[in-house]
Amino acid sequence: MAAPFFSTPFQPYVYQSPQDAVIPFQILGGEAQIVQIMLKPQEKVIAKPGSMCFMSGSIEMENTYVPENEVGMWQWLFGKSITSISLRNPGPNDGFVGIAAPSLARILPIDLAMFGGELLCQPDAFLCSINDVKVNNTVDQRPRNVVTGVEGFLRQKLSGQGLAFIVAGGSVVQKNLEVGEVLAVDVSCIVALTASIDVQIKFNGPMRRAVFGGDNLVTAVLTGPGIVFIQSLPFHRFSQRIARAVTSPNMRENPKFFVQIAIFFFLAYVVIVSSLILTDV
Secondary structure (H helix, E strand, O other): OOOOOOOEEEEOOOOOOOOOOOOOOEEEEOOOOEEEEEHHHHHHHHEEOOOOEEOOOOOEEEEEEEOOOOHHHHHHHHHOEEEEEEEEEEOOEEEEEEEOOOOOOOEHHHHHHHHHEEEEEEOOOOEEEOOOEEEEEEOOHHHHOOOOHHHEEEEEEEEEEEEEEEEEOEEEEEEEEEEOOOEEEHHHHHHOOOOOOOOEEEOOOOHHHOOOOOOOEEEEEEOEEEEEEEOOOHHHHHHHHHHHHHHHOOOOOOOHHHHHHHHHHHOOOOOOHHHHHHHHH
């Protein structure tokens, strides 16, 4: 017997854009998707480094530093790139570029004009953009929202009136929050949300458990009005499960693992001692 139908406040994400501002693009594939964008003469795409998959022969590509990146040093400290690639069509004919998702992720086209010209995203959500889109990396300095991991205080803010493409893992749904409506979401499952939503971090257990790791220990309490996009499989959760499946059964049976750990701490000790000696000199 089939389960009874019930209504849900969540809807799958559907791209919407004003008809007079449609930019020709096509999203290819089911997982690890590629977005193919058609470029008219003198048009360009700004994308993450290493995301270009293919392009027509007339497209020129160059590395650029984004001046509006306000916290580029934070990105650099966490091993993230502070540059972008610019793909421009200088020729007289139309061209195309293919931008690939960096992992098993879906690509979401976002027309910022439909969201008030501003959207807050998780770190590394931005993939590429066309026309008027600025990417700023903002730091949430409120003590109540400081959690372990980059997701706790480093966010991407997309602003402007152009078309942006962001990535999300698994299935993606959106929730339209009414005024005063409250929704609790796992921090890592939030892909993006509008700036009108109030965000507060809640620890679902002792602080020591949150510091030393755990699943679903930190949730974000969202208060409307606004729109939030939720992903079912964040990349870090996916990678952690793979790492556990690969290393956990073999850790006791693989002495090489402990040798590698010992070498790592020895090299770290040598680096620290060497830096102290050089400082004293």
